[in-house]
Amino acid sequence: xxxxxxxxxxxxTARIAEFSDQINRRLVGEITEEEFxxxxxxxxxxxxxxxxxxxxxxxxxxxxxxxxxxxxxxxRCYDRGYGHFTTRQNIQFNWxxxxxxxEILKELAEVEMHAIQTSGNCIRNITSDHFxxxxxxxxxxxxxxxEILRQWxxxxxxxxxxxxxxxxxxxxxxxxxxxxxxxxxxxxxxxxSSGKLGFTFYIGxxxxxxxxxxxxxxxxxxxxxxxxxxxxxxRIYNLYGRRxxxxxxxxxxxxxxxxxxxxxxxIEKEFAVLxxxxxxxxxxxxxxxxxxxxxPDLTDCSEWHYNLKQLRLNDSAFGDWVNQNVTAHKHPxxxxxxxxxKSTGGVPGDATSDQMDTxxxxxxxxxxxxLRVSYHxxxxxxxxxxxxxxxxxxxxxATGLASANIGLISDVIxxxxxxxxxxxxxxxxSVAQQISTRFSSYERQMEIGAIKLNISGCINACGxxxxxxxxxxxxxxxxxxxxxxxxxxxxxxxxxxGEVTGRGFxxxxxxxxxxxxxxxxxxxxxxxxxxxxxxxxRIGIELFRQALYGTTRKIS
Amino acid sequence: MPLKILTANRLIDGRPVWxxxxxxxxxxxxxxxxxxxxxxxxxxxxxARQAIASNKxxxxxLINVESHNGSFVALRLRERIRANGPTxxxxxxxxxxxxxxxxxx
Ligand code: SF4
Numbered sequence: 001x002x003x004x005x006x007x008x009x010x011x012x013t014a015r016i017a018e019f020s021d022q023i024n025r026r027l028v029g030e031i032t033e034e035e036f037x038x039x040x041x042x043x044x045x046x047x048x049x050x051x052x053x054x055x056x057x058x059x060x061x062x063x064x065x066x067x068x069x070x071x072x073x074x075x076r077c078y079d080r081g082y083g084h085f086t087t088r089q090n091i092q093f094n095w096x097x098x099x100x101x102x103e104i105l106k107e108l109a110e111v112e113m114h115a116i117q118t119s120g121n122c123i124r125n126i127t128s129d130h131f132x133x134x135x136x137x138x139x140x141x142x143x144x145x146x147e148i149l150r151q152w153x154x155x156x157x158x159x160x161x162x163x164x165x166x167x168x169x170x171x172x173x174x175x176x177x178x179x180x181x182x183x184x185x186x187x188x189x190x191x192x193s194s195g196k197l198g199f200t201f202y203i204g205x206x207x208x209x210x211x212x213x214x215x216x217x218x219x220x221x222x223x224x225x226x227x228x229x230x231x232x233x234x235r236i237y238n239l240y241g242r243r244x245x246x247x248x249x250x251x252x253x254x255x256x257x258x259x260x261x262x263x264x265x266x267i268e269k270e271f272a273v274l275x276x277x278x279x280x281x282x283x284x285x286x287x288x289x290x291x292x293x294x295x296p297d298l299t300d301c302s303e304w305h306y307n308l309k310q311l312r313l314n315d316s317a318f319g320d321w322v323n324q325n326v327t328a329h330k331h332p333x334x335x336x337x338x339x340x341x342k343s344t345g346g347v348p349g350d351a352t353s354d355q356m357d358t359x360x361x362x363x364x365x366x367x368x369x370x371l372r373v374s375y376h377x378x379x380x381x382x383x384x385x386x387x388x389x390x391x392x393x394x395x396x397x398a399t400g401l402a403s404a405n406i407g408l409i410s411d412v413i414x415x416x417x418x419x420x421x422x423x424x425x426x427x428x429x430s431v432a433q434q435i436s437t438r439f440s441s442y443e444r445q446m447e448i449g450a451i452k453l454n455i456s457g458c459i460n461a462c463g464x465x466x467x468x469x470x471x472x473x474x475x476x477x478x479x480x481x482x483x484x485x486x487x488x489x490x491x492x493x494x495x496x497x498g499e500v501t502g503r504g505f506x507x508x509x510x511x512x513x514x515x516x517x518x519x520x521x522x523x524x525x526x527x528x529x530x531x532x533x534x535x536x537x538r539i540g541i542e543l544f545r546q547a548l549y550g551t552t553r554k555i556s
Numbered sequence: 557m558p559l560k561i562l563t564a565n566r567l568i569d570g571r572p573v574w575x576x577x578x579x580x581x582x583x584x585x586x587x588x589x590x591x592x593x594x595x596x597x598x599x600x601x602x603x604a605r606q607a608i609a610s611n612k613x614x615x616x617x618l619i620n621v622e623s624h625n626g627s628f629v630a631l632r633l634r635e636r637i638r639a640n641g642p643t644x645x646x647x648x649x650x651x652x653x654x655x656x657x658x659x660x661x
């Protein structure tokens with residue numbers, strides 16, 4: 001893992017001192033709320049319905065055991081004993097007191113973490129593949145490049161006041177597990193025909209009120225040009241992006257209004273100037289960062305395969321969990337374990353301090369001290385020996401974390417919604433809880449198969465409803481919650497925005513409506529091999545609409 | 557006119573608070589004073605400005621309530637959730653969105 005250098009330490013320490021002073025001045029009334037609000041937001045502090053909320057960056061979703069333990073400690077000592085992992089691979093604390101924020105930031109700095117640039121119109125936390133460095137289908141580990149981007153974008157003076165927030169995601173495997181085409185810049189690390197590493201650049205993806213799938217900007221940019229090409233894009237955006245209307249300020253709107261070709265020409269012109277500048281990455285610099293992400297030493301042990309087979313036969317619940325939550329690792333004798341934060345009736349993405357401590361211990365003992373946060377709001381142990389799977393499962397079972405549901409209907413993505421968020425129209429978590437309860441039977445979930453169900457409490461789409469195979473969006477109508485349903489959304493290699501089914505459903509109807517959609521799919525699929533999204537792509541939305549609006553009488 | 561109460565978030569910790577008849581702020585929604593005349597609303601607005609100026613609270617707002625079975629209930633679900641806490645979490649076991657406003661979970 002990356003370790004802070006002197007520069008990182010210095011800027012985090014300086015920022016804590018500066019922000020602590022600003023908090024103190026606010027508390028004694030030397031600065032007004034109007035003056036303070038943009039300062040606190042730049043430091044990840046929001047004011048939500050019940051309390052302040054602190055959003056802490058988890059760079060490219062990578063955590064050490066020590067860091068997770070610190071998060072558990074902060075939740076226990078300064079919050080209410082739990083934290084919420086988000087679709088941006090960050091963690092949010094829902095109840096910190098403003099007076100405690102300086103102390104919390106000092107605690108975070110002890111483990112090389114901070115909350116800088118988790119809000120505001122700047123380059124946000126770089127996100128990445130949660131299986132990076134471990135996945136069997138990886139071309140190259142994207143995290144060194146995410147780290148290079150993190151260093152370059154941290155407190156970048158030119159890009160501190162962009163027209164709007166700016167999100168970058170990077171992957172390096174055959175499968176896009178970071179939804180890169182839904183980011184302002186999506187980077188796909190690849191090798192060209194002569195074996196050189198470089199990036200395919202996508203730009204202008206995003207969700208929110210105007211969802212758009214990113215457009216291909218450049219097929220292959222050499223790795224040495226990563227920063228100069230990225231700078232060229234953001235510089236052009238900074239210059240031409242609209243600042244008069246925040247709903248039209250993202251780069252996706254600039255592309256839509258200006259045209260990709262024209263922008264590409266501008267970007268290329270800028271790139272031609274920057275290409276030979278100090279932004280050019282030297283191999284020695286890349287190598288230096290790469291050393292932080294060296295693959296851990298993993299011992300071969302073919303015996304584990306046989307033992308695992310026996311254990312799976314002896315304990316069918318363990319077998320189910322292995323089927324659903326364990327993924328192939330680069331090393332054949334190892335596996336990637338996804339720990340579900342989606343228990344039946346639970347809050348998606350929430351983990352208690354005790355659970356975090358348990359997971360941190362598991363990572364320390366069995367996963368080379370490494371953890372990942374997925375944008376699906378789950379935690380990942382990336383390097384687990386097959387021989388340790390059963391011990392891990394047993395520990396998780398005792399901690400309420402053994403749900404065998406990754407990629408199934410109860411693995412719901414949900415934003416905080418109206419239970420916490422000032423911008424929300426409707427609750428998300430309660431709908432997620434109802435869905436995971438309604439579909440709690442493992443057999444039923446397996447019958448339905450792979451599916452993504454995502455819920456947002458408002459059009460800002462933090463719960464990624466646009467890219468759920470089934471998406472649910474909370475709206476407010478005459479003071480009550482109403483839920484709009486979308487179908488056919490998808491992240492990853494075949495990225496698509498879902499289509500709205502029609503009129504919305506009340507809080508009492510929405511889960512029934514989901515069930516109608518599921519039953520329709522089950523009755524129309526060609527075989528149990530045909531996933532929900534493939535059936536949808538084959539037959540379209542009409543039959544689902546008929547089923548929904550023909551049979552659901554109580555539609556408002 | 558619709559009945560109004562004055563609510564805000566406390567500066568020091570962000571907790572929701574409600575303006576009371578004695579001129580203080582309470583963490584309990586049920587302690588809130590209710591304005592039923594334009595004059596009372598004007599006094600509430602003055603109290604809000606003073607509390608903001610003295611850095612006690614932020615985001616002070618008048619919200620609509622109505623009388624229901626002898627107590628007052630905020631009209632918007634958002635405000636009922638602010639008053640009662642999250643509806644979904646283990647830390648919110650005692651939370652109650654009551655009366656006809658209960659939303660089935
Ligand atoms: S989608 Fe809306 S309700 Fe949900 S967290 Fe984002 S801003 Fe809040």
